[in-house]
Amino acid sequence: MAPILNIKNLDKAYGPVEILKDINVAIEPGDFLVLVGPSGCGKSTLLNCIAGLEPITGGSIEIGGRDMTNVSPKDRDIAMVFQSYALYPTMSVAKNITFGMKVRGVDQATQEQKLHEVAQQLQIEQYLNRRPSQLSGGQRQRVAIGRALVRDPKLFLFDEPLSNLDAKLRVEMRSEIKKLHHKLGATMVYVTHDQIEAMTLATKIVVLKGGVVQQIGSPSEIYNRPANLFVADFMGSPAMNLIPAKARRNGSGTRIEIDREGGAPVVLHDTHAGDLPEDIILGLRPEDIAEAGFRAGEDVQEAECLIDMVEPAGADTYVVSRLGGTSMTARLHAETSAHPGESMTLAFDLGKVSYFSPESGQRLN
Template sequence: MASLAIDQVCKQFGPVDILRDINLAIADGEFLVLVGPSGCGKSTLLNIIAGLEPLSSGHVRIDGQSVQHLAPKERDIAMVFQSYALYPAMTVAKNIAFPLRMRGASATEQAAKVKQVAELLQIGHLLDRKPQQLSGGQRQRVAMGRALVRDPKIFLFDEPLSNLDAKLRVDMRTEIKRLHQRVRKTTVYVTHDQVEAMTMATRIAVMKDGVVQQFGSPAEIYERPANTFVATFMGSPAMNLVPATARLDGSRAQLAIDGTVLTLPLDGAPPGLLREGQALQLGLRPEWFQRTDAIAPHQATLDAQVEVLEPTGPDLYAALRLGPHEVMARLPADAAISPGTTARFAIDLGKALVFDRDSGQRLV
């Protein structure tokens, strides 16, 4: 295993900044996910870690040692690509053993390690087949096996599940997480899928336009997003953002939303956090809506027009209209609610987040 540190890494292609001052650090055995929309720079950063792309400035350190001047083969890493990159003329066994042959390992050592990896990935029955005889999920297991057999310090995954159908993506996501729990290798995983990021990572770096917007645990990213981009990108359905205006009533902070005034519980918040008339956005996760008339401490009730219902099996997604604003609620499947009616919902304002409307930064 190995620690990984990325210090002040920048990358330019001509006059264009692709990565700007990236600083990340993960300990031995952690699973880091780089997540963000297409073009945010996450794959470029992965290639810099791998040595496939030179950086413009900064340092990449493995176990405290700078590696940016080392060739990819000297960094003791293994990479699993989106396209599998298997040799079509070779059997599964020969594909897995290829890195060992390049190292000059004996036939006995190759056979032993291929068997060990095949058993771990449950592909022992596929060793004599060619890649074209395999399903997408089986090919991905072979690609993982070829990386595993090297026993590297760090694993790098570049959107390895993007070519698979929805069900197989879920299955392989579980397999990769199970594999990490078994081998405990430091892993960096690139994806644009926030569900993959939330379910697989021990740490997440959310990226946009070459900048890390937030770096933390899945719980930190989800519960305390740094800004509106992170808040809406991480979570499905996305966090609702409702325009509001700050109102100060003595020591109390209030939000005015189209004539409705909500009092925020800001115990322990620094004085002057909000200013009178400040343009804000109230952040509400869909699952924070409750279909109830009862009001608990820190709860407020809102009346909303029910527009569309989307049953998913375990949940019921409800598109609601709060004045001119549309929001999404995630309710129990048996919620008593009908389209075209007005319903009352309770919201725990102790969980609510408040963002500055101009900067997008979270204030509360």
């Protein structure tokens, strides 16, 4: 199947300042691509380049098999939902949604039909005669999405559409957008700095830092096998534990030594690590560290740890200890007996471990 969007060797610069560097991304029809990264990483600039709102410095952009590199935005067969909603304040909801069709000369009957379909999908039928000022933030966002839906484009582009909403409404709208994607089977490109949004919405994620692609993959690949230290730290809440350690090969596998303040090092034995350099960064998600007795298996190793802090979080309790001068967070069950200042035996699931190079930051296993 040919990609619906194919970005090849894309560069974007403002004078001597490089914003995007050698971007290569391709997505299939029906994909939900999320561009994620910290502020200033270039994700919104990349979206604007796809839309044609920003000219590119080098490379090419194909949409639906056609080279759109130098094609104007109106001829790219895209629809965009902006962070600021960008609704016409003097027009009713109905007119905001149908305005684009009217400008393109779509007949009145088709306008009414599409308006009715979209209003039903987004559950905004009762708001069609209101103006944007009479709507809540979530309702305005639905109207902005409705205006895009009536286009029936090859590509939907979303530029941080939920960032103006409160936390509860963000979760609700996120679910609505995901349902909409499943129902329509549409191809979407979505920009966010929120890694939870990225993980829950995407079929494919592009992680950006400083205008450079760090990793492209499914949410599962990005989360479970981060390509480097940046992705490991950025994707996940709480973040992956990243602990300096020493690796020493022995007959039965690899001995992993982690310094411990005021005592002998924590020693773990990994039978699947393979060849590792002596100096490594050990990466383990908080949920892969459990209280002794709550995790079993051939890859589970136990070690005594001194607890620094206990943070109840409803269904889970986050327990923070310190290894090698680095804080380590474990996600334990709500009824844990952990107390600050006391020692506790924790179980480390080395079947889920990631190893990184301290020098390059790249994944080793």
